[in-house]
Amino acid sequence: MQHIPKKVVDAWVQMGKRLDPKKLIPALMNYSQMGSSQQINETIRYIEFCVYEMTVTEEAIHNYLLSLYARYKPDSLLWYLEQAGTQASEIHYDLKYALRLCSEHGYLQACVLVYRIMELYEEAVDLALQVDVDLAKSCADLPEDDEELQKKLWLKIARHVVQEEKDVKKAMNCLSSCNLLKIEDILPFFPDFVTIDHFKEAICSSLEEYNQHIDELKQEMEEATESAKRIRQDIQEMRNKYGVVDSQEKCASCDFPLLSRPFYLFLCGHMFHSDCLFQEVTPQLSSYKQTRLEELQRKLAATAQTSKSRHRPAPKEEGDTSSIGKGSAVTSREQIKSDIDDIVASECVYCGELMIKSIDKPFIDPEKFEEEKSSWL
Numbered sequence: 001m002q003h004i005p006k007k008v009v010d011a012w013v014q015m016g017k018r019l020d021p022k023k024l025i026p027a028l029m030n031y032s033q034m035g036s037s038q039q040i041n042e043t044i045r046y047i048e049f050c051v052y053e054m055t056v057t058e059e060a061i062h063n064y065l066l067s068l069y070a071r072y073k074p075d076s077l078l079w080y081l082e083q084a085g086t087q088a089s090e091i092h093y094d095l096k097y098a099l100r101l102c103s104e105h106g107y108l109q110a111c112v113l114v115y116r117i118m119e120l121y122e123e124a125v126d127l128a129l130q131v132d133v134d135l136a137k138s139c140a141d142l143p144e145d146d147e148e149l150q151k152k153l154w155l156k157i158a159r160h161v162v163q164e165e166k167d168v169k170k171a172m173n174c175l176s177s178c179n180l181l182k183i184e185d186i187l188p189f190f191p192d193f194v195t196i197d198h199f200k201e202a203i204c205s206s207l208e209e210y211n212q213h214i215d216e217l218k219q220e221m222e223e224a225t226e227s228a229k230r231i232r233q234d235i236q237e238m239r240n241k242y243g244v245v246d247s248q249e250k251c252a253s254c255d256f257p258l259l260s261r262p263f264y265l266f267l268c269g270h271m272f273h274s275d276c277l278f279q280e281v282t283p284q285l286s287s288y289k290q291t292r293l294e295e296l297q298r299k300l301a302a303t304a305q306t307s308k309s310r311h312r313p314a315p316k317e318e319g320d321t322s323s324i325g326k327g328s329a330v331t332s333r334e335q336i337k338s339d340i341d342d343i344v345a346s347e348c349v350y351c352g353e354l355m356i357k358s359i360d361k362p363f364i365d366p367e368k369f370e371e372e373k374s375s376w377l
Contacts, residue, residue, distance in 0.1 A: 005042040013049050021050045022058050029064070044068050062093035070101045077102070081113050088117055109135065116142060125153045129160045136160075137177060151180040241267075251276050252350065266348040281344050284354040289343055296340050303333045 012019055028043045047065045050056045062084075069077040081098070084091045095118055102110040108131050115124035121143050128136035140153035154177075243265045249258040253276035262274040272280065282290060347353060364372050 005039045009042045009046045012046055017054060021047070021054075021056060022060055025060060025064055040068075040072055044073065057092045059092055059094060062091075063097055066093055066098055066101055070105050070107070074105070074107060077107060078110050078113070081110055086117055091117065112139065115139075119143075121149065121153060122156075125156050129157065129164075133157065133161060147180055154180065243267075245271065253277070253280055264345050266345075266351070268348050268351045270348050270350050272349070277344055277349065280349045281354065284349070284358055285343070293340065293343050296336055296343070300333065300336045300340065303336065 012024075024046075028046070044065075047061060047068060050061055051065055056062075065080070066077070069080055084093065088095065095114055099111060099114045099118075102108075102114060108127055112124050112128045112131065112135060115121070115127065116139055119142075121139055124139040124142075125136045128139050136153075136157050140150060140157060143149045143153070245258060245263075245265060247257075247259060249271055250256060251258050251263065251273045252270045253272050256273070258271050258273070260273075264272050264274060264277050266272075282293065285293065349355065362369075
């Protein structure tokens with residue numbers, strides 16, 4: 001490398017993968033730092049051969065090529081960064097090292113590119129505004145999944161255009177470039193002496209959008225009102241619905257006469273005794289709902305005991321509020337029954353969601369399987 005660098009590099013190229021380029025880096029660095037321009041160019045040629053021809057993915061090789069480009073071939077630096085990939089998983093160089101290297105040498109556009117790969121979009125836009133507004137705009141569009149961040153970046157660009165470049169037309173172009181920005185978002189950036197003529201078209205467009213949005217909201221309100229009206233009608237119809245139960249009807253669970261005990265009748269036609277429905281539904285409920293159901297049943301039993309104790313009315317004295325207490329007790333009892341119905345009888349146990357959820361459950365509880373098995377022997 002000291003005397004015949006071109007022939008040495010030619011020999012290395014011919015040897016190809018039989019050489020480990022990583023082991024040659026110390027010697028190459030020695031000549032690239034202190035050698036002649038020919039030695040430097042030959043060093044770059046060999047490292048480029050390793051990267052582009054041999055497709056070496058060693059981080060040390062790529063970092064070394066970056067340092068050579070930054071010092072001696074700055075035009076190739078940006079091209080290398082662009083073709084290396086835009087995703088952190090695709091590249092083979094150290095992003096932080098590349099950022100520090102580009103920053104030290106003042107390559108702002110290269111720094112912007114590295115920031116974009118690192119997904120540091122705010123830093124990328126701030127730096128890009130020192131280079132070119134169009135570059136900053138391309139960075140501002142990158143966070144597609146984060147509209148809030150995207151709007152923030154575009155506001156940075158609009159503020160820069162207004163306050164630094166004092167270009168009203170460019171600021172108006174920002175509105176057309178980003179649908180997230182409105183005229184009212186960038187108005188605070190303008191000085192007080194700017195005439196309204198510059199914003200006339202944008203303001204009119206914004207007002208038209210607001211009017212259109214108001215019309216859409218009115219239509220949605222009308223649809224919601226109509227929907228609420230239909231729901232009220234459906235509720236009223238449900239209240240007036242009834243079912244006819246013959247004296248010979250039987251419980252769908254125990255197959256005993258239905259009218260012998262309190263029962264539930266579902267719209268699908270299934271009928272259950274209250275206790276039978278409880279037995280069918282309870283195992284299918286979550287632990288929370290089972291606990292809640294037991295609690296409601298205890299409360300219902302307690303209210304029943306209270307009503308029995310009041311079976312014999314005491315002589316009513318002046319200022320007695322027992323009738324009020326009795327009314328509240330009845331209300332509480334009805335509320336408890338309603339809560340129990342919501343848990344147990346919200347849907348038919350044979351036709352509803354509970355049956356669908358139980359499709360993958362075994363017919364026999366695994367804990368009782370052996371007992372059931374032995375009973376058949």
